[in-house]
Amino acid sequence: MAQRVLVGEMLVLVLLLLAPKTKAKAMSITRGQNNKSSRGKESSGSSDEGGAISFCLSWRLAVEANNVVAWPTVPPQCSRYVETYMINGQYDRDLDLIVEEILAYVNQTFLLGDAMDAWILDVDDTCISNIYYYKGKKYGCDPYDPFAFRTWAMKGGCPAIPSVLRLFNILVNKGFKVFLLTGRDEETLGQVTRNNLHNQGFIGYERLILRSSAYKGKSAMKYKSDVRKQLQDQGYRIWGNVGDQWSDIQGDYLGNRTFKLPNPMYFVP
Amino acid sequence: MAQRVLVGEMLVLVLLLLAPKTKAKAMSITRGQNNKSSRGKESSGSSDEGGAISFCLSWRLAVEANNVVAWPTVPPQCSRYVETYMINGQYDRDLDLIVEEILAYVNQTFLLGDAMDAWILDVDDTCISNIYYYKGKKYGCDPYDPFAFRTWAMKGGCPAIPSVLRLFNILVNKGFKVFLLTGRDEETLGQVTRNNLHNQGFIGYERLILRSSAYKGKSAMKYKSDVRKQLQDQGYRIWGNVGDQWSDIQGDYLGNRTFKLPNPMYFVP
Incomplete structure (x- = not known):
């Protein structure tokens, strides 16, 4: 089950990376949230998911390097990402x-x-x-x-x-x-x-x-x-x-x- | 070009994740090297690449959290990974x-x-x-x-x-x-x-x-x-x-x- 989740996320990321670079660039992030407004009507389901993974990668790195401190909870969009990280081998x-x-x-x-x-x-x-x-x-x-x-x-x-x-x-x-x-x-x-x-x-x-x-x-x-x-x-x-x-x-x-x-x-x- | 490299790596990772969990588990790592002997004859080109990405993810995290110190060079198998990380948006x-x-x-x-x-x-x-x-x-x-x-x-x-x-x-x-x-x-x-x-x-x-x-x-x-x-x-x-x-x-x-x-x-x- 969890393996399938990661595979799904990875496929989404692959699709995202196949998209034109300008579109990927537009997927900036704000604190703890995908900046949906910056993508506006161009956003799609798969881009959202790819953007979330990219954000969660950045968030986890920042946590582990002690740049993000005193965080009360995992950002909600990173729930599945953290689950996958913890139980699917990378942890x-x-x-x-x-x-x-x-x-x-x-x-x-x-x-x-x-x-x-x-x-x-x-x-x-x-x-x-x-x-x-x-x-x-x-x-x-x-x-x-x-x-x-x-x-x-x-x-x-x-x-x-x-x-x-x-x-x-x-x-x-x-x-x-x-x-x-x-x-x-x-x-x-x-x-x-x-x-x-x-x-x-x-x-x-x-x-x-x-x-x-x-x-x-x-x-x-x-x-x-x-x-x-x-x-x-x-x-x-x-x-x-x-x-x-x-x-x-x-x-x-x-x-x-x-x-x-x-x-x-x-x-x- | 670089986008294609990352897409290739991601597809390899997807293939790797589709493989049985026992096989993925066997891909342990040693310092700076994939432990090829642990995979023996079961290893394939794509598993090697997936294993390298997984290793490089771990290596980069350990570097950023100051666990790996005084490293003279990037591990050779991480050259493409670091390139992709630096120029393809995640950095x-x-x-x-x-x-x-x-x-x-x-x-x-x-x-x-x-x-x-x-x-x-x-x-x-x-x-x-x-x-x-x-x-x-x-x-x-x-x-x-x-x-x-x-x-x-x-x-x-x-x-x-x-x-x-x-x-x-x-x-x-x-x-x-x-x-x-x-x-x-x-x-x-x-x-x-x-x-x-x-x-x-x-x-x-x-x-x-x-x-x-x-x-x-x-x-x-x-x-x-x-x-x-x-x-x-x-x-x-x-x-x-x-x-x-x-x-x-x-x-x-x-x-x-x-x-x-x-x-x-x-x-x-």
């Missing part, structure tokens, strides 16, 4: 390539072996996936729903992201102290998250750090910066820091290198 | 969307009006384009050639990037002191760059800052951080900072917000 391939880059970096590191070589991984949509939850939220087109998300997380059924699980095991085997650092609430989601990670094969990490009541309502960037400072004060050397949100890898005490995994479904400040 | 649309984001931010700023509200723009592939030069360098697949690039720059014929020229004029009209900050050598390229910018409509900026002999051989990040520190010490408030390289927008004294313009052709440390 997995994007993750694979980044993990290869991380491993190339890992292979250049020389651990001191004093048990203070640390690595930080975010949890949601870094170690384990919420894609099945977001499927029911139009892949991020619906507004954030904290109660529904908690209900989902309480089930403890988030599947591992295979390429990150592979990275995790290599890090642990190489001797890194791996810290899993999540914005999930410690009190309500601590045990279920621990179980979920264990069931999915995340075994051998140093510590799972969840959001304590002191950080309720504070930004992820502030909370995670403070935690990293504590780790550094304890003597840990943070070699790497991986997350799907810019708030995971911005702020202070970031570590020697940071890596941004793709996530076009939601933004955490 | 322009990506720029348009980012400039719209920047303008949305600009509209939220409240300048103090004491002539100390500053904005920083990089020059090469931010204000003016080197795309015609890179066309002769296989869009970045050939290694960096400083002599050839200087010869090109000495001609002073870099065209304006239209969306950034539009941004520039809005910034100047709004009262920002716009600083153009470039790694180009002051002695050899100062006058020709000034003329090039003027001829392309970049008129009304506060200062063009080029690399002095003191910064020869130093990284762009160090050089640009030092310049920004000097501006801040002079009392300027840097509201925004825009460049096509991560070295433009990493380091110190970055400004209130940074924006990364796309550039899949080369990397400046």
Whole structure:
């Protein structure tokens, strides 16, 4: 089904590209919307769809490069595009390539072996996936729903992201102290998250750090910066820091290198 | 011609997507190369091409999100992909969307009006384009050639990037002191760059800052951080900072917000 959707979108894009260049040029975009007025009566169904794909490509790139920030939801015209991206292989391939880059970096590191070589991984949509939850939220087109998300997380059924699980095991085997650092609430989601990670094969990490009541309502960037400072004060050397949100890898005490995994479904400040 | 290339690539991608999912899954990638061995004898010409596009999509995303760093050249199998991206409209649309984001931010700023509200723009592939030069360098697949690039720059014929020229004029009209900050050598390229910018409509900026002999051989990040520190010490408030390289927008004294313009052709440390 989803494959057919992408094939359809691609055919539309092919048709669009066959159209005269002047027509394609006229398909400018405005913030979050196709600029339909600029196309006026020349627009057709297929041009609309091709224009939407082109817009969504630009939008996703801008999100991943941290140019578009604090976006509340996926633009409505990108619902199908994000679905296709997430479930039809390109998301997995994007993750694979980044993990290869991380491993190339890992292979250049020389651990001191004093048990203070640390690595930080975010949890949601870094170690384990919420894609099945977001499927029911139009892949991020619906507004954030904290109660529904908690209900989902309480089930403890988030599947591992295979390429990150592979990275995790290599890090642990190489001797890194791996810290899993999540914005999930410690009190309500601590045990279920621990179980979920264990069931999915995340075994051998140093510590799972969840959001304590002191950080309720504070930004992820502030909370995670403070935690990293504590780790550094304890003597840990943070070699790497991986997350799907810019708030995971911005702020202070970031570590020697940071890596941004793709996530076009939601933004955490 | 180029449109036909993209159409061809898209048709290949459509064919690829029509193939069974298991086959698509088998097309894993290795660093900078299609993993041909993983496909073995099942591979076909069109699958190869589809796999290359998918790889190049991942590679470009990883470059723009700063996951792949210090890359010397564009991976050879991405030459045609990068060409198509740069000249067939998507690059322009990506720029348009980012400039719209920047303008949305600009509209939220409240300048103090004491002539100390500053904005920083990089020059090469931010204000003016080197795309015609890179066309002769296989869009970045050939290694960096400083002599050839200087010869090109000495001609002073870099065209304006239209969306950034539009941004520039809005910034100047709004009262920002716009600083153009470039790694180009002051002695050899100062006058020709000034003329090039003027001829392309970049008129009304506060200062063009080029690399002095003191910064020869130093990284762009160090050089640009030092310049920004000097501006801040002079009392300027840097509201925004825009460049096509991560070295433009990493380091110190970055400004209130940074924006990364796309550039899949080369990397400046």
